[in-house]
Amino acid sequence: MRRAGIDVGGTKFLGVVIDDDGTVLTELRRATPVGPEALVEELVLLANDLGSHDSLGVGVPGLVTRTGILRSSPHLAGVEELDLGRRLSAAFGAAVPIDNDATCAALAEWQVGAGRASVDMVMVTLGTGIGGGIVIDGRLRRGRNGFAGEFGHMVVVPDGVECPCGRRGCWERYAAGTGLAHIAREALGDRPRSRMLELAGGSVDLVRGEHVQRAASEGDPLALEVIDRFGRWVALGLVNLANALDPEIFVLGGGLAATPDLYLGPIRTWFHELLYAPELRPHPSIEFAQLGERAGAIGAAMLGAHH
Amino acid sequence: MRRAGIDVGGTKFLGVVIDDDGTVLTELRRATPVGPEALVEELVLLANDLGSHDSLGVGVPGLVTRTGILRSSPHLAGVEELDLGRRLSAAFGAAVPIDNDATCAALAEWQVGAGRASVDMVMVTLGTGIGGGIVIDGRLRRGRNGFAGEFGHMVVVPDGVECPCGRRGCWERYAAGTGLAHIAREALGDRPRSRMLELAGGSVDLVRGEHVQRAASEGDPLALEVIDRFGRWVALGLVNLANALDPEIFVLGGGLAATPDLYLGPIRTWFHELLYAPELRPHPSIEFAQLGERAGAIGAAMLGAHH
Structure with missing residues (x-):
């Protein structure tokens, strides 16, 4: 099967x-077009350009229903209530499963990546925001509407930092890319002598x-402190998920997975510190994703076999 | 089958x-004896006193492994690493499934209580602490080690109130019985004129x-404010679970379920307020448990069919 x-x-x-x-046999990239119609057209073109294949699946950012409707997407301007499943299935004369991109990445990492051979896995993607996917008892779990895994909007600080979603204190304001920068700027307010500031051209805001x-990576002490504090925020959310779901492994993906060596130590240390009854249970392992930026596309290709 | x-x-x-x-055919109560040996003996006696039956299951407070070992229990003095599953199976010559008491309650409410006919349910027991159980895709899910559903120790306030578990800011310090009293005492500090204080004999500490x-219930304005604030804390944890798991229903049990009318309004209002993308999804319903204090025992009886 291709x-x-x-x-x-x-x-x-x-x-x-x-x-x-x-194993990836073919790979193609295209710029994302603007607007829902162009999006559908370009998807059809790209699928054809990928050459002969037996099935197609698509991963998209945002809230996707279990029947393949993209409700809305903060990253795709003008896209709302787009029935991508129906549109693509009509274009190809065959069912085209659609799912959230982080759910696709979770599927790929579970099947052929860092979570290979696990039965209970939680994937958390740490990028600009935080997304994820859940495998329980050997199956991908999507929740009632398909919206499971929206970990980034778990509230970890009541009345905390504002989130573009309209609420406050969401986990992704602390443990994703923007959180790292925020912690750094705060730290530099007290102690401005740091390589971080030089690299940013001398301006804290940058x-x-x-x-x-x-x-x-260069060993700057304040930057290492910032990474440690950041690791605590990541661990805090993982602990909450561990207390609720008791998985055997966490797989961390997204942009931050590009430099795992920096983060893994602090995250594991804080996880142990914050977990309930740490001495009474085997701890889930915490690993970084292995498939890099291709995880979402590989998982999308696998959707047909797991829907 | 009995x-x-x-x-x-x-x-x-x-x-x-x-x-x-x-349907409950027989019901018996006994005082909990002290120590692990007395506990096992009394369980055997009580099971016999219940009369002829085809199977037996037991629910216990604390961390229970998937093979029925009670690792430790804050409510049973001297009980640690008690292999209750093996002990009782030996005594009765048949497998006796053991599980966490809140997990048992979840099973009962799912099968014959407030979550009847649901496929994705999360039960949260609000008592002295907070426990719970998870049903996903029509099955009870226990997690890798059997410790899923320890919702009470999700951290909702970093560096928050100390918890007997040794960490800080655990959800059960805010949204369970002790949380309610804590919020009331805080509120009374600013505004001591309240029926709450009269009922407590004039002492804030009591x-x-x-x-x-x-x-x-008597309409005291400050008490109603306290209930509202408390409802926000309950909702916050439910929102975190909804963002992660996207269930169709939450069932709230435990001691607070005795007066649902007081809490349901504030909890639902705050849930809507705090949920991610509330306008883009059907909301899970939030209901109170229906089986009262028998839920755990009924669920324990059902374990055999769901293990």
Whole structure:
């Protein structure tokens, strides 16, 4: 079987064709067009350009219902209530499963990535925001409406930092990319002597996640402290998920997974510190994702076999 | 089939025999004895006293492994690493499934209570602490080690109020019985004129949950405010679980379920307020449990069919 999958991102489409082992045979990229009609057209074109395949699946950012309707997407302007499942199924004369991009990434990491051979896995994608997917008792679980895994909007600080979603204190304001920069700027307010500030051209307001990462890699003490505090925020959300779901493994993906060495130590240490009854249970392992930016497309290709 | 179930509480055992419809045919209570050996003996005696039955299941407070070992229990003095499953199976010459008491309650409410006919249900027991159980895709889910549903120790306030578990800011410090009293005492600090204080004999330190409930039932404005604030804390944890799991129904049980009218309004209002993307999804319903204090024993009796 040759299975095609397309991951729709805010800036680009990534399409792959995989074989039965999940090995990528073909890979194509396209810029994401603007508007729902152009989006559907470009998806059809890209699927054709991927060459002959036996099935197609698509991952999209945002809230996707179990029947493949994209309710809304913060990263796709003008896209609302788009019945992508029906549109693509009509275009190809065959069912085209659609799911949330982080759910697709979870599926791929579970099948052929860091969560291979696990039965109870939680994937958390740490990027600009936080998303994820859940495997329980050997199956991907989507929830009643398909919206399970919206971990980024778990409230971890009542009356905390404002979130673009309209609420306050959402986990992704602290434990995703923007959280890292925020912690760094706060730390620099007290102690401005840091390589982070140099890398940002001397302006605290311009300090971003990559400056923290680079400074920490170079051994800057304040940057390492910032990474530690950030690791605590990541761990706090993981602990909440562990107390609720008791998984055997957490797989961390998204942009931050590009530099796992920096984060893994602090996250694991804080996880142990914050978990309920840590001495009475085997701890879930915490690993970084293995499939990189292709995870979403590979998982999309696998949707047909897991829907 | 006549199925027997025993719910082991900190102060009493409650044993039932149910028929295939979950109707209670027999009910017995005993004081909880002290120490692990007395506990096992008393369980055997009570099971025999329940009369002829085809199966037995037992619910216990604390962390229970999937093979029926009670790792530890804050409510049963001296009980640690008690292999209750093996002990009782040996005594009766048949497998005796053991599970966490809140998990048993969830099973009962799902099968014959407020969650009847649901496929994705989360039960949350609001008592002295908070426990719970999870049904996903029509099955009870226990997690890798059997410890799923320990909702009370999800951290909702980093560096918050100390919890006996050794960590800080656990949900059960805010949204269970002790949380209600805590909120009331705080409110009384600013505005001491309240029926709550009268009911507590004039001492702020003696104000407990039942005083708040009674004062609120009588229409005391401050008590109603306290209930509203408390409802927000309950809703916050439910929202976090909804963002992660997207269930179709929450069932709220435990001691607070005795006066649902007081709490349901505030909890539902705050849930809507705090949920991510509330306008884009059907909301889970939020209902109070229907089986009262027998839920644990009824669910224990049902374990055999769901293990």
